[in-house]
Amino acid sequence: MHRFFTFALVLFATRLFAQTPALSSSEIFQNIKKLNVLGSVLYIAAHPDDENTLMLSYLSKDQLVRTGYLSLTRGDGGQNLIGAEQGYNIGVIRTQELLAARRIDGAQQFFSRAYDFGFSKTRDETLHFWDREKVLGDVVWMIRKFQPDVIITRFPPDPRAGHGHHQTSAYLAEEGFGLAADPKAYPDQLKFVKTWQTRRLVWNTFTPGFTNKAPSEEKNPFISIEIGGYNPVLGKSYTEIAALSRSQHRSQGFGSAPHRGDRIDYFLHKVGTPAEKGLFDGVDLSWKRLKGGEKVQALITAAIKNYSVNKPSASIPELLKINVELNNLDSANIYIKAKKEEVKDLIQQCAGLWFETNPNDFSAVAGDEARINISVVKRSDYPVKLVSLHWTGKTADSVMNLALNSNEMNAFPKRAKLPANLPTSQPYWLEKSIERGIFQIDNQQDIGFPENRPDTKTRYTFEIGGQKFVFEKPWVYKFVDPAEGEIYRPFEIRPLVTTTITEPVFIFPSMEAKTVNIIVEAQRGNVKGTLKPQIPTGWKAVPESAEFNLTNKYQQQYFSFIITPPAGNQEAAIKAVAVVDGQQYDKSVKTIAYQHIPSQTLFPESSAKLAKIDVQTTARNIGYIAGAGDDVPTALRQMDCQVTMLNEAGLSKDLNVYDAIVVGVRAYNTEAYLNNYQAKLMDYVKNGGTMVVQYTIPGGQKVKEIGPYPIQLGRERVTEEDAEMHFLQPENPVLNYPNKITQKDFEGWVQERGLYFAQDWDKKNYVALFSAHDKDEPAREGSTLYAQYGKGHYIYTGLSFFRELPAGVTGAYRLFANMISVGGAK
Numbered sequence: 110m111h112r113f114f115t116f117a118l119v120l121f122a123t124r125l126f127a128q129t130p131a132l133s134s135s136e137i138f139q140n141i142k143k144l145n146v147l148g149s150v151l152y153i154a155a156h157p158d159d160e161n162t163l164m165l166s167y168l169s170k171d172q173l174v175r176t177g178y179l180s181l182t183r184g185d186g187g188q189n190l191i192g193a194e195q196g197y198n199i200g201v202i203r204t205q206e207l208l209a210a211r212r213i214d215g216a217q218q219f220f221s222r223a224y225d226f227g228f229s230k231t232r233d234e235t236l237h238f239w240d241r242e243k244v245l246g247d248v249v250w251m252i253r254k255f256q257p258d259v260i261i262t263r264f265p266p267d268p269r270a271g272h273g274h275h276q277t278s279a280y281l282a283e284e285g286f287g288l289a290a291d292p293k294a295y296p297d298q299l300k301f302v303k304t305w306q307t308r309r310l311v312w313n314t315f316t317p318g319f320t321n322k323a324p325s326e327e328k329n330p331f332i333s334i335e336i337g338g339y340n341p342v343l344g345k346s347y348t349e350i351a352a353l354s355r356s357q358h359r360s361q362g363f364g365s366a367p368h369r370g371d372r373i374d375y376f377l378h379k380v381g382t383p384a385e386k387g388l389f390d391g392v393d394l395s396w397k398r399l400k401g402g403e404k405v406q407a408l409i410t411a412a413i414k415n416y417s418v419n420k421p422s423a424s425i426p427e428l429l430k431i432n433v434e435l436n437n438l439d440s441a442n443i444y445i446k447a448k449k450e451e452v453k454d455l456i457q458q459c460a461g462l463w464f465e466t467n468p469n470d471f472s473a474v475a476g477d478e479a480r481i482n483i484s485v486v487k488r489s490d491y492p493v494k495l496v497s498l499h500w501t502g503k504t505a506d507s508v509m510n511l512a513l514n515s516n517e518m519n520a521f522p523k524r525a526k527l528p529a530n531l532p533t534s535q536p537y538w539l540e541k542s543i544e545r546g547i548f549q550i551d552n553q554q555d556i557g558f559p560e561n562r563p564d565t566k567t568r569y570t571f572e573i574g575g576q577k578f579v580f581e582k583p584w585v586y587k588f589v590d591p592a593e594g595e596i597y598r599p600f601e602i603r604p605l606v607t608t609t610i611t612e613p614v615f616i617f618p619s620m621e622a623k624t625v626n627i628i629v630e631a632q633r634g635n636v637k638g639t640l641k642p643q644i645p646t647g648w649k650a651v652p653e654s655a656e657f658n659l660t661n662k663y664q665q666q667y668f669s670f671i672i673t674p675p676a677g678n679q680e681a682a683i684k685a686v687a688v689v690d691g692q693q694y695d696k697s698v699k700t701i702a703y704q705h706i707p708s709q710t711l712f713p714e715s716s717a718k719l720a721k722i723d724v725q726t727t728a729r730n731i732g733y734i735a736g737a738g739d740d741v742p743t744a745l746r747q748m749d750c751q752v753t754m755l756n757e758a759g760l761s762k763d764l765n766v767y768d769a770i771v772v773g774v775r776a777y778n779t780e781a782y783l784n785n786y787q788a789k790l791m792d793y794v795k796n797g798g799t800m801v802v803q804y805t806i807p808g809g810q811k812v813k814e815i816g817p818y819p820i821q822l823g824r825e826r827v828t829e830e831d832a833e834m835h836f837l838q839p840e841n842p843v844l845n846y847p848n849k850i851t852q853k854d855f856e857g858w859v860q861e862r863g864l865y866f867a868q869d870w871d872k873k874n875y876v877a878l879f880s881a882h883d884k885d886e887p888a889r890e891g892s893t894l895y896a897q898y899g900k901g902h903y904i905y906t907g908l909s910f911f912r913e914l915p916a917g918v919t920g921a922y923r924l925f926a927n928m929i930s931v932g933g934a935k
Contacts, residue, residue, distance in 0.1 A: 778810060802815055
């Protein structure tokens with residue numbers, strides 16, 4: 110069972126930040142002031158980037174209330190501007206981006222179990238895909254657990270919100286508002302939390318007055334709040350803090366410049382007791398709300414008054430008194446728990462205490478011995494004693510009773526025997542497969558947390574002013590990069606051996622065999638065993654198995670298996686299983702590494718899709734212009750195409766050598782150099798070439814005219830992946846050569862049909878090939894446009910090939926093969 114951070118949810122740092130960052134004196138003062146405020150707000154929306162970071166910054170750093178953001182999803186269904194990750198992999202990236210944002214704006218981050226399945230147009234569609242009762246239960250759970258005085262939604266619960274997930278987030282928030290106080294609702298949660306009645310729920314509206322009110326809102330009051338103020342203690346305005354926070358969403362390209370000056374936000378009352386002037390009308394934010402709290406408030410007020418910017422350690426005696434009084438109050442109260450953690454952290458910061466544990470490697474196998482170095486330094490003159498240390502694998506505390514000298518580093522090299530039952534470091538929400546749009550999480554108490562709490566940690570016990578304080582910190586590996594300096598990486602527990610199939614999909618267009626490459630990697634030294642590819646009956650692997658013998662840790666051995674398909678068309682899976690001393694290992698290893706987030710390592714099942722299909726391709730030599738990141742080039746190689754990635758240097762050469770040139774998703778949005786080569790690309794088409802352009806977002810285009818004739822792009826899309834596709838030009842070569850495209854080719858599509866369709870186009874020169882629509886919507890004909898230009902062929906397509914091809918959707922392969930081969934049609 111995983112264990113998680115409770116109130117200190119932000120202990121992990123990004124790769125370029127220290128593991129235990131010391132606060133500045135002004136930040137310490139800000140946090141002492143925060144001790145005197147008892148109030149909380151839970152902001153609820155659907156995705157990473159939905160949150161109003163300015164509002165979170167204002168609440169956390171001006172109003173000084175406990176502030177949380179509940180994102181129903183991890184953003185798994187979005188597009189990726191920095192790499193090729195999709196699905197739950199991009200969700201892992203965005204989880205870390207949100208945590209980075211929260212470290213800046215000061216809020217806490219939470220999630221429900223809902224999986225982001227992509228764009229949804231209606232609330233009904235969203236709730237049909239998600240398990241409504243489970244996601245609603247998660248909202249109720251977080252309200253009961255966080256106990257907010259006020260809930261804020263970013264969206265209304267209806268079509269005004271646009272995205273169906275947006276609508277649903279507000280709808281579930283309003284439903285959860287009432288159910289959280291009802292003991293009959295989700296009674297199993299009450300083993301761990303109590304019912305909670307939030308005072309009010311408001312909608313953080315988009316404009317003052319928001320003229321498009323629903324009839325039920327006509328008499329609801331609005332309040333307005335100035336949230337763009339300047340915080341002299343922090344040296345930043347809340348708009349500046351918010352811009353830094355929002356800029357952490359790098360996978361979505363949301364780098365933001367701060368707006369300086371006044372900023373008013375508006376709030377429409379939805380549920381509960383209406384406010385007249387401010388969000389906290391009728392809410393006591395002082396210690397008077399707790400029995401016996403007046404004495405604590407007096408002590409905190411004195412600590413604020415007496416704080417010395419030049420000597421924060423002078424505040425330790427007063428903080429110790431506050432801690433004593435907190436121990437006399439109700440330990441079960443959420444505010445007492447939170448304030449005790451805040452006081453403990455403030456004492457640490459005022460004492461200048463810095464401590465961490467660094468293994469000598471970034472991973473180990475459960476049951477092995479790890480060498481670690483525990484470091485402790487006190488950077489103040491206040492007396493502190495290191496009482497004891499306890500680390501994972503230690504059966505009893507290591508008693509130190511060491512008086513720490515000022516600014517003297519204390520290093521304790523140790524050998525830690527890791528417990529054999531430590532779980533592999535897999536994100537907890539990915540341990541089981543996704544079912545009905547829901548991450549399967551068995552333990553109720555796990556729900557909501559943004560990430561695992563590592564099972565490898567050190568407990569530090571200090572004595573300060575006669576009181577003992579216990580801190581737990583995870584192990585982190587660190588090293589020095591010559592260009593970037595000190596870099597931290599989370600410590601991982603890995604399987605003994607991993608097996609990774611190099612491609613996710615293998616397409617067999619004929620009976621010809623293909624080579625499947627598998628990487629076996631040792632996660633400790635001296636590992637030997639047998640690699641066995643598991644394939645279904647009818648498929649053949651040569652050899653049937655292979656022996657490996659790996660001497661060094663992280664040593665890899667590549668194996669090639671010749672896979673022959675069956676006679677008939679068939680889709681199947683291949684699994685790579687390593688057997689060591691009779692134990693089977695079937696996990697691959699995937700590390701997601703970007704500078705702006707901690708490296709994230711996943712261990713998915715080692716498997717790949719095999720598909721024997723009837724697909725012909727006459728285009729063999731393909732030039733590919735990469736956009737925002739996709740795996741379409743890999744899919745083209747699966748169809749036996751030779752793919753050359755075209756950058757500026759490649760585009761400056763002779764393009765006529767290519768049978769087709771494909772433009773990746775968003776390339777016209779991200780690659781400014783294409784404006785210099787667009788005329789040459791059009792000449793390539795005019796002279797007989799074939800060009801396929803994948804979706805481009807309207808607005809912000811680096812190239813104004815992306816085709817030989819005018820195309821106006823729009824934001825229309827078909828989100829229902831099983832929406833019927835009507836063939837508008839059944840005799841068009843794209844639908845007939847070299848493969849006959851039928852309705853069967855549109856079976857099994859994932860997430861959507863397509864996005865960013867053409868909105869208007871030159872009807873004389875372009876023909877629309879398909880018509881499709883979501884339920885209760887008009888037909889959309891801009892998904893795929895075809896034009897003959899000179900001797901060549903041009904296609905714009907918003908169909909989501911960037912999702913379908915990596916997912917092994919066979920019909921998408923056949924259609925894309927036709928697109929690149931259309932130049933050979935007679």
